[in-house]
Amino acid sequence: MDMSEHSKLLDRIRSHEARVGVVGLGYVGLPVAITFAEAGFPLLGFDISRRVLGALREGRSHIMDIAADRVRRQVDEGRFEVTDDFDRLDEADAIIICVPTPLSKTGDPDVSYIVDVTHHIRDRLRPGQLIILESTTYPGTTRELVQPTLEESGLEAGEDFFLAFSPERVDPGNPTWHLENTPKVVGGLTPACHELVAALYGEAIETVVEVSSPEAAELAKILENTFRAVNIGLANEMAIIADRLGIDIWEVIDAAASKPYGFMRFHPGPGLGGHCIPIDPHYLAWKMKTLQYRTRFIELAAEINAEMPRYVIARVTEALNAVRKSLNGSRVLLLGMAYKPNVDDTRESPAIDILRLLQQRGAEVRYHDPYVESIALDGTTFASVPLTSQELGRCDVVIITTDHAAMDYDLVLEHAPILVDPRNAVGKKEGAATVYPLAGPPRRGRQAAVSG
Ligand SMILES: NC(=O)c1ccc[n+]([C@@H]2O[C@H](COP(=O)([O-])OP(=O)(O)OC[C@H]3O[C@@H](n4cnc5c(N)ncnc54)[C@H](O)[C@@H]3O)[C@@H](O)[C@H]2O)c1
Structure with missing residues (x-):
């Protein structure tokens, strides 16, 4: 391993000189970008949407949770620049990928956004860069999809450049838990990758939770969201049951939630929404299908x-x-x-x-x-x-x-x-x-x- 690239980057991270690139400036990417800029890192944001870039250049925020003055201050102070020029990817010491991971029309994972961005990075990859995937995806994406594509550049992961997965946990609209105070799970491809990703987030986020591989970090995120999807499914079925029995479901939930241990309150409702809970579990279901395993809890809850x-x-x-x-x-x-x-x-x-x-x-x-x-x-x-x-x-x-x-x-x-x-x-x-x-x-x- 080229220790000098590794230790140079580590030094740049610790001194906040490292330039952080964030690709995809939506609900996830913008808070990540602003958090690193506020921590003192020079920030270069990439997006393909003219609407998003136009707003940010003018110091406006298109994300409700991020107040415009936070964006404006970073833009005015010259710490936050945005662009759609992917040739500038080589200016970043660390690149954090925050693009969408929706489902295709047939309900399978659509990783085309990750693939696109990975191609852009591959074509400009230089020694000493740290690449982090934050988009929620199936276990294996970092190692099976991103690593081989980046290595088409001739550079080797863990030796010349560094690669990791760190899931995003941002909960839009949550007044208590935000990026800085929500523990951040990180999993590097090799010990060197691991050290760098933990160091980077450690400079901007209060608690970093280290796991031994990108796969563990990828699956941890899907477990969290499957846990919610399954429990909401249970609450919804319980509501249907309560209706047949002529019982008020909310009274029942309040009563059950009085138990101080072993019960966690979930609410029934008109259905699941958002970009995460209804979608993420299907990434795991799809992956497990390729391994001849049916994820029954996920299917039933869905x-x-x-x-x-x-x-x-x-x-x-x-x-x-x-x-x-x-x-x-x-x-x-x-x-x-x-x-x-x-x-x-x-x-x-x-x-x-x-x-x-x-x-x-x-x-x-x-x-x-x-x-x-x-x-x-x-x-x-x-x-x-x-x-x-x-x-x-x-x-x-x-x-x-x-x-x-x-x-x-x-x-x-x-x-x-x-x-x-x-x-x-x-x-x-x-x-x-x-x-x-x-x-x-x-x-x-x-x-x-x-x-x-
Ligand atoms: N929204 C949430 O609450 C949340 C929470 C946790 C994790 N996630 C995960 O984070 C990822 C991003 O979700 P989001 O909600 O921020 O999506 P989003 O749609 O709000 O933002 C994505 C941004 O990426 C941009 N983009 C698309 N293709 C691009 C490309 N090729 N190059 C550069 N930019 C590109 C889009 O213009 C958009 O601004 C997804 O994997 C999602 O599952 C989302």
Whole structure:
């Protein structure tokens, strides 16, 4: 091994002289870039989106969790530069890859973004660079896909350049846990790679958790997200069970959660969303298929979670039926398009599935979301309508698809005739509306009492 490249880079990391390149400046990449810039590293961000680059160059932030003034300060102080010129990849001492890892149309991993970026890096790779993959992916990606591609340059991993995987755990909208204080798992390809990746993150993040290989780090990330997908699936099935039994699921969860050990609270809801939980487990399922193993927990959880939007539609149909109305022709207002509260991200949002199912059944659908101005669906653009007593009053039914904290639920309870609340946003609150929780009997409101 060329100890001099290794120790030179280690010195540059420790002195914060190392230039950090971040490829892909989205929900993950931008916080990573800003965190390293704030830690004093010169930062070079790469993206292919003109919208993203334009905003960042002007010191604006396109990610809700990153305040614009944090971006502006780093840009103004000359520590954060962004570009779409991949020839500049050789200026970076460490390159962190944060590009998307979605599913293809057939539900298989789409690693084409990682492949593209790896090709860009291969063509400019120079001795002494540290390459870190952060995109969530199946175990083996770093060693089986990234390493051989980079070695096509003639340079050898662990000898001439260094390679590692470090999963991203950022939780958009989380006020407590952010990049700096969330422990960061790292796994290097060789001991030299390992030392460098641990050193780099150690300069910007409070706690670094070292595992012995990139595969262990890759699988740790998928375990975390599979754990959530499976437990949410269990909570959803329990909600369906509680409904059949005529029991209030939220009361049951509160009771179970009073156990001080051995139980962890997970919430049922209208379905899974976001770029991670519904997608990441399928990366592992796909990998295991190549090894003739069926990941049954993943399949079952996905099946139950994917059915939840239809379950909500059944609930809405039941609520309308009780007042002798059909879904066809009914006016429906969805509250929330984002996949989870207090974020503007609509990727894989169950609200979109619900919107589509309602449309297919002939309902007249509108939505309100303080964070999502408009949404394009199957060739139609929907714009968020203001949340007013008139808007609520003209509806036959209102559905709380996302429990944003900024929503005026008292107004909703006062003016919606029927409220379907799969998120338990209004809890046991009383109002004029009749409330259908995700599971269990409806609570008749004052409006129903007046009209008999
Ligand atoms: N969003 C989350 O909460 C979260 C959490 C943990 C892990 N992850 C993982 O992180 C990765 C990135 O996710 P994200 O949510 O940040 O995605 P994102 O879509 O918000 O951002 C990706 C960025 O990469 C850019 N990009 C695409 N192709 C590129 C290319 N060839 N070269 C340079 N830039 C390119 C896009 O323009 C975009 O700005 C995924 O693997 C995801 O699973 C996401």
